[in-house]
Amino acid sequence: MKLNYRIVIFALAITFGVVFSIPSLLQTEGGKKITLGLDLQGGLHMLLGVKTEEATKSRIKSITASIKHFSERNDILIDGLTFDEGTIKFEVLDSDEIAKVQEYLKEIDGAVVSLNNQIISVSLSPEEIEKTKKLAIDQAIETIRNRLDQFGLSEPVVAKQGEEKILVELAGIKTQEEEQRARELISRAAKLELMAVDEDRAARVYNMSASDAAAYGDVILEDAKNPEVKYLVREIPILDGGMLTNANVGFDQNNRPVINFKLNAEGAEIFGDFTGKSVGKRLAIVLDGKVYSAPNINERIGGGSGQISGNYTVLEAKDLAIALRSGALLAPIYLMEKRSVGPSLGADSIKASLIALIGGFVLVIIFMVIYYRAAGVIANIALIANLFLLLAVMSLFGATLTLPGMAGIVLTVGMAVDANVIISERIRELIREGKSMHKAIEDGYANAMSAILDANITTLIASVVLYAYGTGAIKGFAITMSIGILASMLTAILGTHGIYQMLESKMMKSKNYKFWFGIKGQ
Incomplete structure (x- = not known):
């Protein structure tokens, strides 16, 4: 027997497979492990709806804020800047500036601009409205997926269903507390706005109605800690969370959790300009329509960073930071359907799948040994190595194992030995033709290679699709x-070839074709 590079690679592959599959097989505390999907360990199944019409309102509001900043930045005097659900209106006081404003508005995607005397109206085209609604759904899917990834759940299912529905499946959600926390994280709008407090009328806020506030271009918002406390703020925000780049949990001087956030370059510029000309006034930090704090502006604040403080726990602060980092939802979502999947189904499924896997594995091993003798034993060694490699790679990447995934493993058992069947048959054919053992083995692998590669590559392409x-x-x-196919090509082609090369001298001496390949030689 002599070593060769193929057998060395095969031995390393087996070692890798055994070492990295042990945490999953033995469920040890340390090491990376395969996680079970919703159908195997139970969890939460939800169907969510998206209020896409709110996305259009939000877009209009954001455009209004941009127009306000543009006019202030360029010293253009405008009056009566208002917006409703679909239209923005304002008057340009200097007619010479109208062309400049119109040029700016042309850069807004989907904007329909009309001019009547010096009053400009801006709305969104029907195509842009539909595009905004579709974007709201796609963004909601991406945002929810990002939040759940940061939440710590492994491979949550977040997918579009129909036109305006989102399917969410969360494996491993077992307690009511976990379910509530996940639902709050998913549904939280996390819409951050920095809004100017109307200092001229702030003292009258408790004697004003919503319509009174609207007459001055204001809105009345509640304090997040105490709903009895009210704030009168300008309806058009200074900037919103779309300009947020990061949010992390920190602690204030009293060791209470706070959220530190940072703005992008545009947001930092707007923030710096506003605070520079608003010294002595208050800036309300508003999250999901509630005022978390309204600090006094003592000086111009550059750098584009800020802080949100509130009466929440470290866990709540962490979830809020996740929601802010992953982005605000363009449109609110609501729960349409919810059901909990119990782990009993998973236990039955795992048991049935294991019986199928072990039964199929044993039958394949028995067949290979009876039909191909020593060659069958070598193929079975490759089959076992293939299973270990499959489990190791899945464990290493923390893959989620579902019931169809277990079916894939069962199918891989059959496919992994298929390559060895083709190789063994080619070798047997050449031996019957009178070729030497060495020639039969080498030509057998060469002749079988194209068939093996064609079959595996086409199956791999289908798996990728x-x-x-x-x-x-x-x-x-x-x-x-996919992992099973790649592992089988390594073990069946490289590994078994290395074993044959290692045992070749012994096979040549014995010339016992019946023992090695289950046939009589010439």
Whole structure:
């Protein structure tokens, strides 16, 4: 027997497979492990709806804030800047500036601009409204997925269903507290706005109605800690969370959790300009329509950073920071359907799948040994190595194992030995033709290679397509199939060839074709 590079690589692959699959097989405390999907360990299934019409209102409000900043930045005097659900209106006091304003408005995607005397109206085209609604759904899916990833759940399923629905499946949610926390994180709008307090009328806020405030271009907002406390703020925000780049949990001088946030370059510029000309006034930090703090501006604040303080726990602050980092939802979402999936189904599914896996594995091993003798034993060694490699790679990447994924493993057992069947048959054919043992083995691998590669590559392409366009359980099936195919090509082609080369001298001496390949030689 002699070592060769193939057998060394095969031995390293087996070692890798055993070492990294042990945490999953033995469920040790340390090490990376395969996580079970919703259908195997239970969890939460939700169907969410998206209020897409709110996305259009939010877009109009954001454009209004941009127009206000543009006019102030360029010293253009405008009056009566107001907006409703679909239209922004304002008057340009200097007619010479109208062309400049119109030029700016042309840069806004989908804006429909009309001029009547010196009053400009801005609305969104029907195509832009539909585009905004579609974007709200796509953004909601991405935002929810980002939040859940940062929440710590492994591979949550977040997918579009129909036109305006979102399917969310969370594996491992077992307690009411975990469910409530996940639901709050998903549904939280996390809309951050920095709004100017109307200092001229702030003292009258408790004697004003919403319509009275609207007449002055203001809105009345509640304090987040105490709903009895009211603030009168300008309806058009200084800037919003769309300019947020980061948010992290910190602690104030009293060791209470706060959220430190940072703005992008545009936001930092707007923030600096506003604070520079508003010294002595207050700036309200508003999150989801509630005022978390309204500090006095003592000096110009550069750098584009700020802080949100509130009466919340470290865990609540962490979830809020996650929501802010992942971005505000363009449109509110609401729960349409919810059901909890119990782990009993998972236990039954795992048991049935294990029986199928072990049963299929044992039958394949028995067949290979009976039919191919020593060659069957070598193929079975490659099959075992393939399973260990599959589990190791899935564990290393923290992959989620679903019921279809387990079906993929069962199917991989059959596919992994298929390459060895093709190779063994080619070798047997050449031996029957009178070729020497060495020639039969080398030519057998060479002749079988194209068939093995064609079969595996086409199956791999199908698996990649399933993963790219599938969702949830389909992705789990595609992942296990892809890893299994790649592992089988390593073990079946490289590994078994290395074993044959190592044993070749012994095989040549014995010339016992019946023992080695289950046939009679010439």
